[in-house]
Amino acid sequence: MSDGNDQTTVRDELLAPVVRKVVGVTAAISLVALALFGLWGAPPDAVQGDAQRVMYLHVPSAWLAYLAFFVTAASSALFLWKRTRAEVWDRLAGASAELGVMFTALALVLGSIWGRPVWGFWWAWDARLVSTALLFFLFLGYCALRRVPAADPVGAAKRNAIAALIAFVDVPIVHFSVEWWRTLHQKATVFSPELNPQIHGVMALTLWIGTIAFTLLYVYLLDRRYRLAVLEEGHAERELEHAIAERVGAGRSVVA
Amino acid sequence: MSEHPERTANIWREAALVAGKDLRIEARARVAVGQILPFGLIVILLFAFALDPDRGVLARVAPGLFWVAVLLAMLLAVGRAFAIETHHGARDGLRMTGLDGGAIFLGKAAAIAVQLALLEIVLGMGVIVLYGVDVHGIGVVLLTAAAATIGLAATGTLYGVLAAGLRMRETLLPLLLLPVIAPVMLGATRAFEDGLDGVPGDAWPWVGMLGVFAVIYTTIGVMAFGALWEEAA
Numbered sequence: 001m002s003d004g005n006d007q008t009t010v011r012d013e014l015l016a017p018v019v020r021k022v023v024g025v026t027a028a029i030s031l032v033a034l035a036l037f038g039l040w041g042a043p044p045d046a047v048q049g050d051a052q053r054v055m056y057l058h059v060p061s062a063w064l065a066y067l068a069f070f071v072t073a074a075s076s077a078l079f080l081w082k083r084t085r086a087e088v089w090d091r092l093a094g095a096s097a098e099l100g101v102m103f104t105a106l107a108l109v110l111g112s113i114w115g116r117p118v119w120g121f122w123w124a125w126d127a128r129l130v131s132t133a134l135l136f137f138l139f140l141g142y143c144a145l146r147r148v149p150a151a152d153p154v155g156a157a158k159r160n161a162i163a164a165l166i167a168f169v170d171v172p173i174v175h176f177s178v179e180w181w182r183t184l185h186q187k188a189t190v191f192s193p194e195l196n197p198q199i200h201g202v203m204a205l206t207l208w209i210g211t212i213a214f215t216l217l218y219v220y221l222l223d224r225r226y227r228l229a230v231l232e233e234g235h236a237e238r239e240l241e242h243a244i245a246e247r248v249g250a251g252r253s254v255v256a
Numbered sequence: 257m258s259e260h261p262e263r264t265a266n267i268w269r270e271a272a273l274v275a276g277k278d279l280r281i282e283a284r285a286r287v288a289v290g291q292i293l294p295f296g297l298i299v300i301l302l303f304a305f306a307l308d309p310d311r312g313v314l315a316r317v318a319p320g321l322f323w324v325a326v327l328l329a330m331l332l333a334v335g336r337a338f339a340i341e342t343h344h345g346a347r348d349g350l351r352m353t354g355l356d357g358g359a360i361f362l363g364k365a366a367a368i369a370v371q372l373a374l375l376e377i378v379l380g381m382g383v384i385v386l387y388g389v390d391v392h393g394i395g396v397v398l399l400t401a402a403a404a405t406i407g408l409a410a411t412g413t414l415y416g417v418l419a420a421g422l423r424m425r426e427t428l429l430p431l432l433l434l435p436v437i438a439p440v441m442l443g444a445t446r447a448f449e450d451g452l453d454g455v456p457g458d459a460w461p462w463v464g465m466l467g468v469f470a471v472i473y474t475t476i477g478v479m480a481f482g483a484l485w486e487e488a489a
Contacts (some may be wrong), residue, residue, distance in 0.1 A: 088367050098380055119279070134438050137431070137434070137435040138435040138436065139436060140431070141428075141431040141432040142432075144428055144432075145418070145419075145432060146423075146429060148422045148423055148424055148428065149423065150422075152487070155486075155487040156487070157489055158483060159418060159484060159487050162418070162480050162483065162484060163432070164420055166414060166415075166418075166436070166476060166480070167435075167436065169472060169476065170435070170436045170439070173439045173465075173468075173469055173472070174435075174438060174439050177439040177442050177443055177465055178439075178442065180461065180465075181442060181446070203434075
């Protein structure tokens with residue numbers, strides 16, 4: 001049921017074409033820089049050797065996963081709040097959740113590849129691993145919910161927004177319960193409270209390049225996924241119009 | 257969500273009406289007793305086939321197996337709680353009554369909680385008998401079960417209405433619900449371990465966590481159910 005003040009402003013593009021081009025190009029350049037620094041620029045780790053280089057992808061992936069889910073939750077809240085309700089928030093929430101799931105999967109897989117040589121096993125029942133895996137499934141479910149076809153788009157968008165927030169509320173609960181359960185994961189290095197990263201300067205630089213490159217990539221992909229959502233909606237609408245036109249046409253020929 | 261103060265007092269009465277209706281349907285149709293409960297019991301049996309039925313192993317992992325069985329059976333109970341609204345325009349009928357969304361939530365959640373409690377009692381006895389478990393801290397076990405049941409019923413009702421009326425809801429519900437209630441599974445299992453075989457006093461942080469979970473999701477449910485109930489096709 002859509003009440004009268006469900007204002008849905010149309011916004012077909014997330015970023016202006018110039019901004020998108022700049023973001024895309026800088027994302028590509030910074031990814032190349034990340035590859036150069038990550039593979040050759042940064043020295044191998046004193047203890048972990050070359051395996052540590054996986055971190056230059058793993059850490060930015062994990063960071064992006066959190067950012068993406070935060071954007072999903074914030075967009076969903078903005079959609080539910082009547083004064084800011086607009087289609088843009090619904091599409092943004094969906095696009096960001098899909099990217100978040102992708103980056104979470106990437107973080108898990110990369111972490112696993114790193115863990116095999118360094119820890120000696122692919123997977124450990126460590127707090128952060130377990131809560132990340134649950135995060136993956138939480139938002140995978142949300143993405144599955146979004147894919148269910150619905151007759152009423154505004155109603156479906158409201159339902160999806162509520163679902164995103166319910167899932168987001170679970171994140172701290174999952175985090176703390178699993179944290180109590182067990183802890184083995186490396187403590188945060190770059191964002192450590194002492195603000196004194198205990199890593200080589202070039203290594204820290206490479207991590208920062210990775211974080212920036214992945215963030216730019218995220219923004220670019222977000223824009224593209226948003227556009228895709230707009231096109232999908234347009235396609236569905238055109239199909240409907242086509243079907244109606246066919247019906248009307250058939251009716252006319254019968255009358256004639 | 258009640259805009260008028262006098263509605264707040266009515267919420268509990270309305271919730272009791274909805275719970276009574278759901279439980280009356282259950283008492284007549286006997287789906288919970290005749291289908292969901294036996295399903296839980298067969299899961300308990302299957303665990304014994306999967307693991308070494310040497311009593312030592314089963315007794316050690318009994319708390320986790322118990323809660324997995326409860327979770328699986330709960331998925332059926334939640335699906336059932338909203339399936340009964342699909343026939344003969346029951347959902348529209350319930351909407352037309354003008355009952356508060358929060359009250360309907362509390363009523364349906366209470367009905368699910370009662371069924372889950374019954375299920376837990378029977379499965380608990382099954383685990384004690386079949387797995388050879390000794391209960392040391394009965395108070396801890398009962399409080400854990402109560403807090404976990406409220407949390408499960410609240411999340412179950414919330415996701416039940418979220419998926420209600422959707423195509424593919426049968427397959428969607430477990431995917432949506434299980435990651436959310438994973439902390440309940442974790443907390444209740446740890447608390448049961450302490451209550452059954454460990455030091456019952458160690459269980460209190462977990463019981464507290466389960467209580468917080470129950471309060472959070474009951475609050476969200478009361479707030480969000482009305483809107484979701486209106487959207488449900």
